[in-house]
Every structure is written in structure tokens, then in C-alpha cells.
Amino acid sequence: MLRLRPYKSCDAEKIVGWIRDETSFWKWSAGRYDRYPICAEDINAEYDKYAFSDCFFAMTAFEDDGAAGHLIMRFLDEDKKILRFGFIIVDDAKRGRGYGKNMLLLALKYAFEILMVEKVTLGVFENNEPAHRCYRSAGFHETGAVEWYRIGDEDWKCLEMEIRHPQ
Numbered sequence: 001m002l003r004l005r006p007y008k009s010c011d012a013e014k015i016v017g018w019i020r021d022e023t024s025f026w027k028w029s030a031g032r033y034d035r036y037p038i039c040a041e042d043i044n045a046e047y048d049k050y051a052f053s054d055c056f057f058a059m060t061a062f063e064d065d066g067a068a069g070h071l072i073m074r075f076l077d078e079d080k081k082i083l084r085f086g087f088i089i090v091d092d093a094k095r096g097r098g099y100g101k102n103m104l105l106l107a108l109k110y111a112f113e114i115l116m117v118e119k120v121t122l123g124v125f126e127n128n129e130p131a132h133r134c135y136r137s138a139g140f141h142e143t144g145a146v147e148w149y150r151i152g153d154e155d156w157k158c159l160e161m162e163i164r165h166p167q
């Protein structure tokens, strides 16, 4: 059974171990870390920046044998009605088995029922088909907005996706 809990600094070691190559790293981080590879301390240092913020929440999905996935949630607006998911990742040994979708459904439940937001957004690179499909499967849809990122010597198209509170 997959469950969701707040992130703990001991999760970082596992998360960095799930990123196996540089291309996956850029797809996951979209340049929010400026170099590859990163270590556990980099993740904790990044999240520590928000230690006194009430707009950023890191979460970990876990089951009996430990952490299985991770994501962050941050408010985009002063009213705290729009939440953005990021750094979404599943243990690389567990991908393609429904973990990502399940984790997102738990995260959406938290967003809509506990944080009481109206809308959840995220961005996904067009070249990240597993992630794109996973987000669609969890109920997100494309807004039509796109943003371009310079990754190495390539331009990557990032698709904006969102899901609104089920009325």
C-alpha cells in the first residue's frame, strides 16, 4: 500500500540514487539544480531554503520497505489557491507499475482536501513521455501554454498541465 508523508532529510540519499543519468536528471529538475550530479546534501540544502516558508512542502511516498517516490508542492499565489507540483520521481526499480500515478492521486487528495487549493499545475518536458502519460493518467491536462528551456546545447519544450478541483 502506497502512502504519502512529509519529506524527511534522510530521504535525500534515496532520491539521488533514483537518478541514473544526466538526461533523466535534467528532465526531472528542469535546471533548478545547476549541475549534475547532485548529492543528498544538495537536496537538503535546497529544501532548507524554505524551512521558514509556509509555501513549500516536500513529500515522500512510501510503503512497507521504505520510500518509493517523491515530489514537492509549492504555492504560486498569495491566496494559496494554486499549487504547483515539482521534482516528481519514483524509485527507478519501481517505475511502470502504477506508483507514479498512485503517488499523484495521493498528492492531489492532499492538495484538494487538506490544502484546499482550487488548482494544481505542473510542467513536463515534451520529450519525457513516461511523465507526460503519467500526468494525463492522473487527470492533468495540457493548458496549451509552453515554455522553452535551454538544456545543454538543446532547446526543450515544456508543456504546462493542470487539474482543477473536482466540483
Ligand SMILES: CC(C)(COP(=O)(O)OP(=O)(O)OC[C@H]1O[C@@H](n2cnc3c(N)ncnc32)[C@H](O)[C@@H]1OP(=O)(O)O)[C@@H](O)C(=O)NCCC(=O)NCCS
Binding pocket: 024, 027, 028, 029, 087, 088, 089, 090, 091, 094, 095, 096, 097, 098, 099, 100, 101, 102, 123, 124, 125, 128, 129, 130, 131, 132, 133, 134, 135, 137
Ligand atoms: C514520471 C514517473 C514519475 C512516472 O512514474 P511511474 O511509476 O513510472 O508511472 P506509472 O507506472 O504510474 O504510469 C502511469 C501511466 O503512465 C504510463 N507510462 C509510465 N511509464 C511509461 C513509459 N515508459 N512509456 C509509456 N507510458 C508510460 C503508464 O502506462 C500509465 O498509463 P495508464 O495509467 O494509462 O496505464 C517516473 O517515470 C519517473 O520517476 N521518471 C524519472 C523522473 C522524471 O522524469 N520525473 C518527471 C519530472 S516532470
